[in-house]
Amino acid sequence: MSPGVLAAESGVGSFQSFSVALTVAVLLCEFAMLRAPLSRSQVRIYAVQSLLVSGLAADVAIARHIPDLFAIVGLSLVLKVVVIPLIVLRLISEAVVDLVPSHRLGVATMVLLGLVAAGIGLFVVGAVHVHSRTLPTASFGLSASAVLVAFLLVVLRADVVSQAVGFFALENAISVASLVVAAGLPLIVEVAFFFDLLVAVVVFGVLMRVHHRRTGTLSTSALDELRG
């Protein structure tokens, strides 16, 4: 597309590129979680990621006039940006902090794997013809990439906090996907999702504590008695 055409529709263009930039940032947050050596910083990155997702939702709500979404924005600001990170941070501070790195692979290798996963999401899932009314269509591929990288996070990091945060990040990625293709989802359903997430967080928290009590560590490398 020539620069002139872009400039002409810069009203739409800037909204779109802003929202895409937010989506890309959501994906980058997951890469940062993948690398982050400390559980604490992972949780903080998760809070940032949730903030970005809320921003994206607000962006869509304003640009597309979907007032229902504001309720979601509020809920996600309160829950995902503040409450959940605080709960998890508290859990971490109760545990004896162990700085044993939990990377199963070198950072560079993880990044390469992550790029492959992101590529699969972007181009394979993106190839399914999805037309979005709210966001650039290819954003769906980006959110699929974020889903896949969240899986990598769970697989490649061997500690309970990373794995829990990986699940939360997965949920964020799916939120982005639902903003792209299902922004009109009924409020009751969205609220149910949020309630569910909160319950999941509590359960993850309880199990993290159980795990810590039993094994004295946050690492999952001690979990090797049961093999499927």
Place this chain on the structure above:
Amino acid sequence: MALSPVVIQAAQVLTVAVFAPFVSGVLAKIEALGQGRRGPRVLQPYYDLVKLLRKEILVPEPASWVFLVAPALAVACFLTVPILIPVLTSYPLPLGIMGDILAGGFVLSLGGFALALGSAETGSPYPQLGSSRAMTFGALIEPAILFVTFTVALTTGTDLPYAEGDAVRASLAQALSPAHVLVMVAFFLVVLNDTGRIPVETHASTLELGMIDEARTMEWSGPLLALVRFGSMVKQFVLYVILIDVFTAPWGLAGSRSPGAIGLAVVALIGKALAVGTVFTLIDNSFSKLRLFKLTEFMAAVFLLAVLAVMVDLAGLG
């Protein structure tokens, strides 16, 4: 009055050559102020160069002619690049299409290669250490630079630096598009790496655990050392110019050939270079160096950004 393009082209090279030490001097001053020191005079690099030029040359015994030629070759390479990139003008100059971004990159690396070869000649451990490290990390950052080039090629249809600068100037939407933002950040980090800044290297430190560039210069002396020092200042300035005039802020360039416009462009360029340099010194002063074996993480991050830029662009989101 319109200047002939040849004169302007020469002016580009001259601007870089003349003001590179000045930029380095000012940045050293800013960095020192940031650390609560008074710092050297702004013009100190010029004095240093003059002082070095007056000293004698000592050549290590195992060194051959390569050792003697390398500094001059490096400076020549670094000063060739300003011919290829938009330094003062927004319109392409006659020799500007002689080479694209890749060619500029090659010429820059050729200069680095000459220095590495020259320092490896000496047989002394530190320069060899430095040159092998520089080559290793250079090879690791190279793929990222390639992907930056790909993105440029995807957005402009060419890989001429002038075209990319034009595209950025043409629309703000283009300048803020996700792919371009990613490329900007990636290239920023590349410059961070190539100018030996934290978190890659503590510049002007001679701690053997982390030094890369500094180690290479150890055996050169007198005028040769002056050339090496001058070369690294020029290289830094050139990289700043690419970052500014191609990727981030290609505004303030001369649109005509009048001497006034060109003069204004020189002033604007130095101002922008100092602004960018200040950002680098801020980073320098506020972060700590990565351990050497963690540098791959830095390279991986740059690579990640560059590849994501290409992917986002290919997926039609650029």
Place this chain on the structure above:
Amino acid sequence: MAYALLALLVAPALAAVVSVFLPRWAVEALAVVVGGGSFAVAIILVGNPRVDALNGWLSVDALAVVFLLAVSFLYFLTMVFTIGYLRAEDQSTETWRRGRLLFVGLHLFCWAMLVAPLMSSLALLWVAIEVTTVVSALLVALDGTKRASEAAWKYVLIASMGLGIALLGTVVLYYAGSAVLGTHYDLFFTQVLRAAHRLPPQVVRLADVLAVVGFGTKVGWVPMHTWLPDAHSEAPTPVSTLLSGALLAVSFYAVLRYFEITERAVGAGFPRAVLLGFGLASLLLAALSVAGQRDVKRLLAYSSIEHMGILAVGMSFGATVAVAGVLLQVLGHAAAKGTSFFGAGTLLRRFGTKDLGRIKGAISLLPRSGPMLVLALLGLSGLPPFGIFRSELMIVEGGLLDPDGSAVVVVVVLVLLAFAGLLWTTGRALLSPAARPRPARASEPSRWMAGAMFLGLVGLAVLGVHPPEQLLVLLDHAARQLGAGR
């Protein structure tokens, strides 16, 4: 009839709440009453399987009632069993504190599983199933051992990630529907089904695959099954029972809903092929793994994977009789697996170990539950006169209607392999003479436990010998509803 649905929606949750502070006898009585009541409501629904309530947000059809039956039957039995299971422990207040928690958790768990088939909206169906995950994960960790916490962590992580994929599938299906139904709609199953033939096929395929992989993680299909044997073996026995007999079935129910829509939207070939792949993989792995197990509960867990594989393969055959067989198998599996797990729990209480190598002469030391366990295992392996024999026969019959019978041959071979493995492994522990040095007195740990097993066997036998006419009509309805035979 709408009251029936509301009762199922409210009663178990209420029971969970009041069980927190009632005295022990009342908790036990309430458990039996609510469990039995739910089963009674499900039976009432069999005769009239088209009900809705709350402005259509709750509704059942023939398919949902089949699953309600399976869940509520096990709900009732598990509650009876749990009373005995807890009474056979030492009677300190500390143990009862855990026992009370177990009751509360079981009520909540069953509540979520009963609510899932009631949900009209596919989004809320997902929510209900996610609730089953979080509740049951806590229940798995209830014993507090290191192994239990390991199993619970694996379970909650893998199942939640799987359900994440299912949620993505739900969102994608919502998108598919919005092309026809507008941007704001409730994702009611019936809405989507009515519009199915106008949905964009490629998007529906994507939703189907995501849903099968996602919910399939909880069904326990290979290769998403890795949590299953661990969670089943480390959970307290009542929880294992519900996980295996009810939870897997409820997740399978969710898959069937997507199956139905996909079949209507893009034709039967695609969803059947997807299920056939997962089904055969599960059958193969389970049939090969059963023989090597020493832990009786792991053994039963692998048998669950095998049965879930049979369900998937049966759906892929597509003939009405096969699909009806699949639904009958859901019921038969609930009864047989429930009874077997009860038996395993009794063994655990009696011998203090799950290791089959160290259990000798169970049949003589457990005069009532020993023989019943043997019968349940025979039933589980598909021997007449029990329900699973009938259902597997129907599935195979349906498969033979297909001109290309190769899948049937594979299924039969693998089922026989699993059958041999199951009987070989358990037979030694159950039928061998009791250990010489210390011949213990023959006794039952608890009559309640044996009672639950008896009820389960009766159910299994009824399904095999003479299923009630109304039930067969129901299964036939549900099978036709699933678009079979077309």
